[in-house]
Amino acid sequence: MSYSEPEVLADTFRAEWPRLVAAAMRLLGDLQSAEDVVQDALISALDRWPLSGVPANPAAWLMTACRNRALNRIRDERRARDRDRALLPLWQPEPAEVPQIADDRLRLVFICCHPVLPADSQVALTLRMIGGLSTVDIARAWHVPEATMAQRLVRAKRTLAEARVPFEEPAGHELTQRLPAVLDVIYLIFNEGYLARGGDGLTRPDLAAEAHRLARLLTDLLPAEPEAWALRALIALQRSRDAARTDASGNLITLEHQDRTRWDQALIDEGLGALARTGGDAPLVLQARLAGCHATAPTFADTDWAAIVGCYDALLAQTPTPVVALNRAVAVAMADGPQVALPLLDALIEDRALARSHRVFAVRADLLRRLGDTDRAAEDYDRALALVDNDVERRYLTDARTRIKEH
Amino acid sequence: MSTPRYLLVLIRDDRTPTLSAAALGTMTGRLVAWVAALRRWRLLHAVAVGEDSGPVRACVLVTATDLAAARGLAASCPAPVLVLPILGEAG
Secondary structure, three states: OOOOHHHHHHHHHHHHHHHHHHHHHHHHOOHHHHHHHHHHHHHHHHHHHHHHOOOOOHHHHHHHHHHHHHHHHHHHOOOHHHHHHHHHHHOOOOOOOOHHHHHHHHHHHHHHOOOOOOHHHHHHHHHHHOOOOOHHHHHHHOOOOHHHHHHHHHHHHHHHHHOOOOOOOOOHHHHHHHHHHHHHHHHHHHHHHHHOOOEOOOOHHHHHHHHHHHHHHHHHHOOOOHHHHHHHHHHHHHHOOHHHOEOOOOOEOOHHHOOHHHOOHHHHHHHHHHHOOOOOOOHHHHHHHHHHHHHHOOOOOOOOHHHHHHHHHHHHHHOOOHHHHHHHHHHHHHHHOHHHHHHHHHHHHOOHHHOOOHHHHHHHHHHHHHOOOHHHHHHHHHHHHHHOOEHHHHHHHHHHHHHHHHO | OOOOEEEEEEEOOOOHHHOOHHHHHHHHHHHHHHHHHHHHOOOEEEEEEOOOOOOEEEEEEEEOOOHHHHHHHHHOOOOOEEEEEOOOOOO
16 A cells, blocks of 8 residues: 555546546536535545455546436436436447547536636636536635535526536537637636635645646547647746746745746746647637746846737737736837837726726836836835735735835 | 444535535545555544535444544544444354
């Protein structure tokens, strides 16, 4: 028995969860029943494996346990005679390697991100059904009461049942139409973890890791989709900097001052490998290329800022949002100097969408500081501090403001 | 005089059905490790698995020098456990 058996079994249960839910869903036809059956099977394993020994093929054991419970449930509902005959031939009890099971997981992903559901429910359902997270975990990550999250999940499952959403993988153009929603949901989960909006963000790294796991799963399921690879690349490359983003006290370290030897080379390799499988100039692909430029730069000064500005130009042409324009202005400041970027920032501050964002004032404060205009820089740091709601960023801005006063 | 035996009754935890897949896997792994340790130390005599939905998850018959030692074994279990001394054995 290896010392790390708990972790190995945790990974097994977690990895098998979406396959089991998807397979049970195919048999039972609704998400709530499928989830109940899978939870029962895992609890049965918890009871039996310690005493009878872990089976040689845990995935097959769990799949069989789910099948038996699902069939019992059907019999209990007194529909045994008709449905058993109709459904038994559809059931494939063999484990993961069977390609049909992979299709089941893909169907489940598309059901969780179905357009009939609001975005917050898509996110919650994806974390529950694909990630196997408990309702308590999801509620904690989203800072809402457990009862609220439980209600959201129940409502989402009911909506899908009432809308009679079929358990099938969207075909052809439908897949192309609905894939962006799936990518959006996973990216939203990642951003929630990576940017840590509000609070001290203690549970957030788990959320970023979960989004990464989902992105990897998506490239397994849809290996021909460049945007799925772009999402995986983007997440891997951004996560590669995790250890260098804060110091021992949890204070934020900007890209410029990060110790690049602390970047995770394995994640950079994964990200660059995924980036090589992308193509075209979809927004996610462009964002992944931007992350790739940073990951491959030996130092901050040696970054290919002209290439980064070029990526932002292309991104801005497709998604002309104030946030993209703000990031482009930062890149322009690096490529051509703060004096060139300053008018771009002045224009952005007039934008209503950014008026409540601390980032635009923090960026302009930094440009003014570099130009030696410390009075105006201090004013902008004060505005940024009045708007920021993340503890780590607040500490960073406070420190920057203090240093200005000292000089 | 034979070494005393004790029945360790593993009680089902009400919170178990709400755990995440990974948490259930972790708990299974810990229980596997606990039972394997009892077996390796030659303290384990018999096991019984309870009903799926009953209050008892399983029973484990162990050897221990006294009640305090049996309670020590129970305390090392990752699940809630009741300790019952075996008073006598037929035959």
